[in-house]
Amino acid sequence: MSASPRLRPALAVLLLAALTACAAQEKPKAVLAADAPLPASVPEGTKLIVGDPPTKVALQLSGEIDKFSFDIEWANLSGGPQTSEAFRADALDVGAVAEIPAIHANWTGLPVKIVASKFRKDPLDHPTYELGVAPGVPVKTLADLRGKKIAYSPGQAQGALVLKVLKRAGLTKQDVTLVELPSTGDIYPNALASRQVDVAPIGGVNIKRYLGKFGRDGATTLRHGLRDDPGHLYVRTVTLQDPAKAAAIREYAAAWARATRWVYEHPKEWIEGYYVKDQGLTAEDGKYLVDLAGEPDIPADWSEAITRNQETIDILAAETGKPKLAAKDLYDLRFQAVGADAIKGGAR
CATH class of the missing domain: 3.40.190.10 (Periplasmic binding protein-like II)
Known part of the structure; x- marks a missing residue:
């Protein structure tokens, strides 16, 4: 049953007062300023x-x-x-x-x-990535990247490394063909082996496996000489x-x-x-x-x-x-x- 017209204003006032009281009882959530010291202890329930x-x-x-x-x-x-x-x-x-x-x-x-x-500690002696070179592709120095198809993953470390390598070699994106590929799993080694790309930054165990599997066909790697x-x-x-x-x-x-x-x-x-x-x-x-x-x-x-x-x-x-x-x-x-x-x- 709806309230009579005479009671509606009074009910509205009471409802507003109740909501205001509830809001006043709620504690505002603490916000840590960007320049405030980090808290030393972690509250229970975090x-x-x-x-x-x-x-x-x-x-x-x-x-x-x-x-x-x-x-x-x-x-x-x-x-x-x-x-x-x-x-x-x-x-x-x-x-x-x-x-x-x-x-x-x-x-x-x-x-x-x-x-x-x-x-x-020794980043140039222990690089994260090396440049994988497809079998038969003549890349011995960074200057040899000119005109090559290079795997490129925007927004990831490998993509940034490619741009840094080009700069170090005195090249621009216009001097090569960047082929956008995700750098996950075996995508880059497989792209190299199939000659989908000529060069791709590969890291970790993929360096060892790539050379072990395709080295006999002429696959090589090249160190880029940059911190990565x-x-x-x-x-x-x-x-x-x-x-x-x-x-x-x-x-x-x-x-x-x-x-x-x-x-x-x-x-x-x-x-x-x-x-x-x-x-x-x-x-x-x-x-x-x-x-x-x-x-x-x-x-x-x-x-x-x-x-x-x-x-x-x-x-x-x-x-x-x-x-x-x-x-x-x-x-x-x-x-x-x-x-x-x-x-x-x-x-x-």
């Missing part, structure tokens, strides 16, 4: 969703996976495209990637921040506004650094536990990958890394027409020393 499969295994092998003061839900995903998609769906808090995804995310309207960084070693944890900027999650991310970044060091110091356990049991590779392939990676470097000062990142941004912006970004704006410097301190035992 949870992170983390997409960092190798670190999960390293933490399991080292016995540290159950020592967090918060709950972790592990997401079995990696790489920039998957991570950004999960960020946009509000289904991920922390992602583990190389150099390009944080840049590309900000270009596509997804504000993110880097909260942890690692590199390689960054590894980062990054998160959405909005996530860092939550004090509880910011504290948990700090704790995770410390554990991630310890796990990185543990992997280097326990190669046999890592080969068996990750490469063989988790990834299904042979022990021989695992040893190859451990030797290829070399010793990690987790600096307490990101200044040099930011300078190198700016160079990457400038190259990408010039070649793709994207607006220039300030590299320093991609990093949350509150986390700068967390990893290095963790390795020294100064962080939990």
